[in-house]
Each structure stands twice: as structure tokens, then as C-alpha cells.
Amino acid sequence: MTTDPSAPWLVAGLGNPGPEYAANRHNVGFMVADLLAERIGGRFKRAGKAQAQVVEGRIGPPGPGNRRVILAKPMSYMNLSGGPVTALRDFYKVPVANIVAIHDELDIDYGTLRLKLGGGDNGHNGLKSMTKAMGPDYHRVRFGIGRPPGRMQVADFVLKDFSATERKELDYFVDRAADAVECLVIEGLERAQGTYNS
Numbered sequence: 001m002t003t004d005p006s007a008p009w010l011v012a013g014l015g016n017p018g019p020e021y022a023a024n025r026h027n028v029g030f031m032v033a034d035l036l037a038e039r040i041g042g043r044f045k046r047a048g049k050a051q052a053q054v055v056e057g058r059i060g061p062p063g064p065g066n067r068r069v070i071l072a073k074p075m076s077y078m079n080l081s082g083g084p085v086t087a088l089r090d091f092y093k094v095p096v097a098n099i100v101a102i103h104d105e106l107d108i109d110y111g112t113l114r115l116k117l118g119g120g121d122n123g124h125n126g127l128k129s130m131t132k133a134m135g136p137d138y139h140r141v142r143f144g145i146g147r148p149p150g151r152m153q154v155a156d157f158v159l160k161d162f163s164a165t166e167r168k169e170l171d172y173f174v175d176r177a178a179d180a181v182e183c184l185v186i187e188g189l190e191r192a193q194g195t196y197n198s
Contacts, residue, residue: 008068009059009185010094011036012085014103014126016159017075025145026078026158028174029102029126032143033071035178044073050087051076060186067185070094079125082133089134099138100181101130104158108144110166111173113180113196115141117189123154139184143177 013033021027037044040057047054053073060066070092074084081101089099097117103126108114118136121127130138148157162170180196 004095005067007095007098008070008092009098009100010070010072010085010088010092011100011102011181011185012072012074012081012088012130014078014081014101015073016078017073021159023161024159025104025162028104028143028145028177030073031170031174032102032141032177032181033073035174036181037071039178039182040069040071042071044071047072047084047088048091050084050091052084052088054088059182065186069185074126078129080129081126082129082131085130086133096134096137097139099134100141100184101127101138102141102143102177102181103127104145105142106145106147106154106158108142108146110144110146111169111176112144112198113141113173113177114144115139115180115184115189115193115197139189141177141181141184143173 013029015027015030037055042055042057044053044055052075055071058066059069072088074081076084117139121131180192183195184192
């Protein structure tokens with residue numbers, strides 16, 4: 001699916017707002033978005049009427065190879081992410097094929113990445129909300145968090161902070177996920193999958 005190379009990209013890190021959720025597994029999308037914002041030298045600020053924080057900038061080398069990007073963190077809680085993302089899509093006139101959701105994924109081992117275009121929501125409430133709002137044809141950068149241990153409920157697991165063991169490698173994995181987003185935006189899905197789908 002090719003889009004106008006001058007069209008902006010909208011990269012939405014999914015998570016829950018508020019300090020009590022900041023280090024949760026469910027907030028890894030926010031963590032990756034924060035690192036991307038740092039890389040482009042921007043700070044998140046409230047986005048007009050959209051219930052989100054945004055940073056605008058460019059990803060990629062100077063010159064014609066770089067891409068205009070809007071980084072977003074919906075501030076609506078995970079299960080309502082679709083509203084703010086759709087509002088930003090309309091405001092910035094972003095084609096759906098240029099939208100990327102960064103989110104936690106239970107069915108992938110911790111730290112493993114999978115990039116794809118379209119597909120189901122696999123029970124993920126943020127994706128469910130986005131798909132309901134604009135259909136499934138957006139990109140996903142899926143960050144593996146693994147399955148809960150023993151009989152722990154999924155809802156409890158995703159709303160817990162990463163374990164001490166996981167935190168030792170978390171910065172590395174978040175860094176790699178940010179690299180994957182940049183590769184996807186600049187070089188396309190196939191190249192990004194070839195490099196980062198492990």
C-alpha cells in the first residue's frame with residue numbers, strides 16, 4: 001500500500017495517563033513514544049481539542065529521505081484510544097496507512113517485536129477502540145510482554161510494573177522498538193519486518 005511520500009505519519013504510543021500507570025507493562029507504548037520524542041528533540045504538549053499529547057517533528061536523515069511525523073499519546077485511557085487517534089488523524093490529514101500503533105502484546109515473549117499492517121485486536125482494548133473508530137488497516141508495532149505467570153489475571157498482569165529482571169533489559173528493548181518505528185516510517189514495512197521481527 002503506497003501513500004503520498006509527503007503525507008505525515010501519526011505514531012501513537014498506547015497507554016494509560018497518570019503517574020500510577022507510568023511503569024506498567026500496558027504503558028510500553030508511551031515509553032517508546034517518549035524515547036522517539038527525545039530523539040527528535042521535542043516535548044509532548046496538549047493537542048488542541050484532541051484528548052492527547054503530541055510532538056511534531058521529522059524522522060530520518062536531513063533531506064528528501066525524512067518524514068514528517070506526529071507522535072501522540074492518547075490521554076483517554078487505553079480502552080478509549082480510538083477517539084483521540086481519529087481526531088488527530090482528521091486534524092493532521094493522515095492517511096490510515098500512515099498510522100502506527102505501538103502497544104504491548106501478551107502472545108509474544110518479553111522484548112520480542114513484531115510489526116504488521118492490519119489484523120485483529122487479539123483482545124487488546126486499545127487496538128479494539130482504534131479499529132472500531134477507523135477500521136483495521138493501520139500499522140502495529142507489537143512489543144512482547146509475555147503471558148502472566150500462574151493464575152494471575154491478564155488485567156492484573158498488564159497493569160503491573162515490569163519485574164526487576166525485566167527492567168534490566170527494558171531500556172534496550174524500548175530503544176530497539178523506537179528504531180523499528182523509525183525504520184517502518186522511513187524504509188517501509190517490509191524492510192522493518194526483515195530487520196526487527198524476531
